[in-house]
């Protein structure tokens with residue numbers, strides 16, 4: 001018979017591995033289901049400099065591996081498998097994957113979020129051919145070249161800074177005249193040279209090179225004047241926010257209009273024994289510190305549920 005775990009954790013990012021650490025350390029049997037490698041979005045961040053305890057900053061992948069190791073040390077197991085279907089309403093919860101069905105008395109949902117698309121017609125076709133959603137993954141392909149970064153949040157400025165170390169020219173394109181990220185980043189990026197800001201601008205079109213089929217530039221529209229201008233660039237990094245990974249939860253749990261799970265700070269969802277931790281939960285601040293806080297809370301709540 002398949003093992004019935006005390007806790008199944010769906011998603012191996014900071015929230016998932018913190019829940020696993022706390023759960024396993026409290027003596028629960030824990031299985032983490034992770035679709036790729038540990039860390040989720042965190043693992044694609046070059047330098048994280050706002051996670052306490054790392055005054056020099058820390059590489060996202062390294063931090064992810066350490067979080068996994070920390071949970072494994074107390075006995076949490078990991079299986080590389082993607083959840084395809086969830087049965088969460090009964091006392092035994094089931095997570096269906098291509099590798100089999102896993103059963104748990106509790107489930108911590110920690111599937112996080114993925115980069116949002118801009119929604120331009122040829123965006124999908126140009127992915128990997130000039131369109132990227134991850135500067136630290138793909139930046140090196142654009143060494144010495146001209147690239148654009150779209151967005152004005154923390155991801156966009158972190159991408160801009162990273163790319164300014166590799167590329168010849170980095171054009172930051174943002175739809176408003178104020179960044180969403182702290183404005184000090186604008187000065188910092190401008191001071192680094194190579195970077196320029198096209199504020200109040202939106203990408204209208206992705207231009208494809210007729211022979212290579214790769215991106216060759218952008219048509220960018222100035223919001224105030226309506227004027228369009230062309231930017232020759234080999235890469236564009238889209239950093240326009242996140243979409244929660246909650247498609248499997250539609251019809252199972254209440255989601256807000258953005259698709260985030262409506263669970264409170266206690267991470268308890270509408271279903272007993274099911275907890276939502278990290279970026280997939282409706283919350284005011286999505287950071288690694290808030291994700292790990294959710295993970296710890298979810299594990300404590302799971303323990304409480306199991307003891308009842």
Ligand code: NAP
Pocket residue numbers: 048049050118150151152153154155156158175176179180181202239240241242285286287288
């Ligand atoms: P975000 O904060 O939601 O910012 C998305 C940016 O994209 C905004 O500037 C937004 O413009 C713009 N945008 C959205 N849709 C757009 C569209 N259709 N066309 C053009 N621009 C569009 O997303 P994020 O930067 O990915 O950050 C997500 C969360 O992770 C945040 O809580 C952030 O603080 C956190 N984060 C933290 C770190 C870190 O701590 N080191 C690093 C990265 C991310 P408007 O400003 O006009 O809405």
